[in-house]
Ligand SMILES: Nc1ncnc2c1ncn2[C@@H]1O[C@H](COP(=O)(O)OP(=O)(O)O)[C@@H](O)[C@H]1O
């Protein structure tokens with residue numbers, strides 16, 4: 477190609493000069509070239525024949541530029557005209573460019589068509605199908621899985637198991653399995669409509685509060701059946717609430733989060749806990765009053781929380797009363813034992829700031845935080861909660877909802893006065909060993925209408941001259957079910973607090 481430009485203007489662009497220049501390397505050839513050049517300057521009669529014959533044996537190469545025409549257009553139409561012309565000559569008359577352009581066009585149109593089909597199908601999808609996404613953070617997520625596990629008309633081949641495992645103090649354990657739909661796709665027929673259910677783990681994302689991967693369940697159904705989502709969720713919710721209706725959910729700490737401990741327990745009737753006269757009523761009234769005064773607290777900018785301390789000897793009904801109170805108020809209960817081995821200040825703080833809705837917080841054995849130095853349990857572990865950690869956690873609870881904290885201890889004398897400050901503990905009450913009043917009430921609760929024997933029992937108990945806990949009384953009465961006389965006869969056993977019947 478260069479040779480075209482090198483050989484100047486005019487008809488030098490003749491095929492002969494191309495073929496000759498490519499072979500010219502020696503002097504004789506040079507002379508020959510010159511002669512050829514000479515011949516070309518005077519237009520030979522056979523010029524056209526040469527070019528036609530040469531094009532027949534030279535493979536179809538790059539197109540030839542007609543410089544005459546180019547320079548002509550340049551003078552006639554200016555630079556743009558020349559450029560246009562050049563483009564036409566280079567691109568359109570070039571078989572490679574032409575083929576490439578064709579392919580490009582084909583590719584573009586195919587891509588467009590594909591996009592079109594995709595758009596159309598997603599349009600159809602949007603018009604005809606509806607998705608409902610339930611993320612694992614949502615409350616209805618567990619309800620839905622539970623509902624699915626009990627729904628008959630489904631075809632799921634991947635199940636996953638959710639085990640509730642409870643290790644009891646005596647070493648025995650109770651385990652219940654519930655088979656819920658596992659990750660993957662499931663098809664169900666609900667009220668005559670098909671629904672595709674897709675349970676997905678969203679890979680790398682972790683729910684920081686529980687350490688479990690985030691999941692979503694997506695329900696897909698026909699657009700016309702979309703109202704069924706509402707029905708389905710309502711059904712799932714009703715089912716879940718029925719299971720815990722009239723019951724108290726007990727939460728215990730599980731790492732950094734609260735988890736229901738076993739199945740919801742039947743509410744304990746507040747009447748079944750017998751405290752000395754007036755104590756129960758006093759506490760219940762105080763809590764109710766507190767629950768009513770949210771506005772008052774917010775208007776004054778005071779944290780909406782109240783702390784209660786129940787102290788007294790073991791087995792006097794502190795824990796039982798708080799559980800019964802939760803049932804009475806229709807609250808759940810979160811129990812945390814401060815003497816628990818691996819509880820740290822951080823965990824305590826986190827847990828206290830993430831209490832499930834409508835729950836009482838029960839901190840058992842708070843004295844455990846005050847006797848750090850000598851507090852090691854049988855396995856040699858030290859409780860990690862420190863005094864200041866407990867105070868900070870109590871002060872730091874910043875919930876937009878009410879926070880009711882109950883604390884219990886058997887050793888009020890060990891408590892540092894700092895915790896008794898209002899705002900940490902606002903209400904204190906001694907729950908003591910059984911008073912004569914309590915002994916009588918307990919007796920009558922177990923042996924209805926036996927008031928004569930009850931008085932006799934109270935008198936005999938006083939003669940024993942020892943403190944008797946309500947837990948001891950319960951032990952004696954349970955052993956002598958339906959036999960008040962036998963209970964009377966065995967009253968001596970109350971002398972030993974840990975008597976085994
Ligand atoms: N005042 C009480 N009224 C009814 N039952 C009681 C009472 N005190 C203790 N009990 C029974 O004794 C057992 C232990 O009571 P608990 O509430 O755990 O005592 P505490 O927490 O004060 O150590 C429970 O089974 C409970 O039913």
Ligand SMILES: [Mg+2]
Pocket residue numbers: 794795796840884
């Ligand atoms: Mg207790």
